[in-house]
Amino acid sequence: MKRVLVARLDSIGDVLLAGPCVRAVAAHAESVTLLAGPRGRAAAELLPGVDEIIEYLAPWIDPEPPPIAAEDVESLVKRIRNAEIDRALVLTSFHQSPLPLALILRMAGVPWIGAISEDYPGSLLDLRHRADGDPPEAERALSLAEAAGFRLPPGDDGTLAVRRPLPDVSALTGDPGYVVVHPNASVPARQPSLARSAELVRALASEGHRVIVTGAPGEPTAEVAGTSARDLGGATDLSGLASVLANAAVVVAPNTGPAHLAAAVGTPVVSLFAPVVPAARWAPYGVPHVVLGDQHAPCRDTRARECPVPGHPCLDALAPGPVLAAVAELTAITGGSQ
Incomplete structure (x- = not known):
């Protein structure tokens, strides 16, 4: 894979828990774009394996959602299309739907999309993954990457991580x-x-x-x-x-x-x-x-x-x-x- 997008549109903790999934993707892709919300942007900047960040406030995810504006969606479609994404993985919590974002990704021309989804996705998803049991959130996200063919490289223990070095405090x-x-x-x-x-x-x-x-x-x-x-x-x-x-x-x-x-x-x-x-x-x-x-x-x-x-x-x-x-x-x- 050349360019892969991983989406996690929630807050700081959610983005950090996506870290093992991101590193698994990064081990097999030329570049990784992380689509993050404004509440999680700072955590996205700390994740190893992220090459580019696209920020978008998703009205179907954010706890204080703004009205949906056509110009905001059109702007996101344009940015994703310009990024020339080959594959996309949409990470969500169990109570969230990946399908609104999957629709936007299709509009942006992304040819292959995977997500965990309980809802019937029609043609919105190429990989409809289901996580067995009730795993920790980091393992749930990583299982989607593995189902899509992205595995952690040898020596990566799958725990959370941030970019080093950190500042002297x-x-x-x-x-x-x-x-x-x-x-x-x-x-x-x-x-x-x-x-x-x-x-x-x-x-x-x-x-x-x-x-x-x-x-x-x-x-x-x-x-x-x-x-x-x-x-x-x-x-x-x-x-x-x-x-x-x-x-x-x-x-x-x-x-x-x-x-x-x-x-x-x-x-x-x-x-x-x-x-x-x-x-x-x-x-x-x-x-x-x-x-x-x-x-x-x-x-x-x-x-x-x-x-x-x-x-x-x-x-x-x-x-x-x-x-x-x-x-x-x-x-x-x-x-x-x-």
Whole structure:
């Protein structure tokens, strides 16, 4: 294959989980174009194997979708046609359809398209793949690449990865070996309350851990850090955050993109996981991790954005003790924190 397009139109974590699939394609293609949404663009720039990025906000994927505009679709068709794509793989989560994008790819003249699809695709797909069971999302995406004839090269273990080298962030963090707490997620149902996160930071600091709190610009990380931790909220771009996470002994985070970024740089994760989506699919992949939170809570598998249960018990009923124990377990693997 000469030019292959891989599409993943979601957020940072979804794009990072597509990494093994992208590398499998890159091992057999002259160039790989990644079609990404604006929420995942920064992660696309970190993926090994990506040669070009096309950005498009897909109204059938984005959680805050704009109206569909003919001129936006026409512009995307033109960009894909100009890229002279030979094959395309459309990656989606189980609840998303690949067919709207497959139609656009056909309009752009892409001669061969593969995707995982439960819906009848007619002539939109050349490969209608079905993933058996309920695999982790990274394996689900990789299975599509394998079904299309793209396999990982020898020596690639199929875990998540980012481009190296990463920037030097030691001026922000000090020496390696700290514990990172990333308290926020893309939706409220997946993150503990600020009060619970701040309590956790204080508990970690009282146990002698050097704690760094990370977050995006505008997130209330200072409230979580208090006087017990260093607040790096909004202090880095995504590659800088990757470097902060790479030098941590352990990362404590909900189900959010930075948890997958920690996995991509090989750092163990204590996953504060709300069961609105299955941990089997979305827990940190390929690194030592501990999943905490009530996985049988009433919100299980609802994909809720706002917690439907008063008090958010799956995460806010989680005391610091189990988190401290999980951090101790995982820091033993990395040699401890300082």
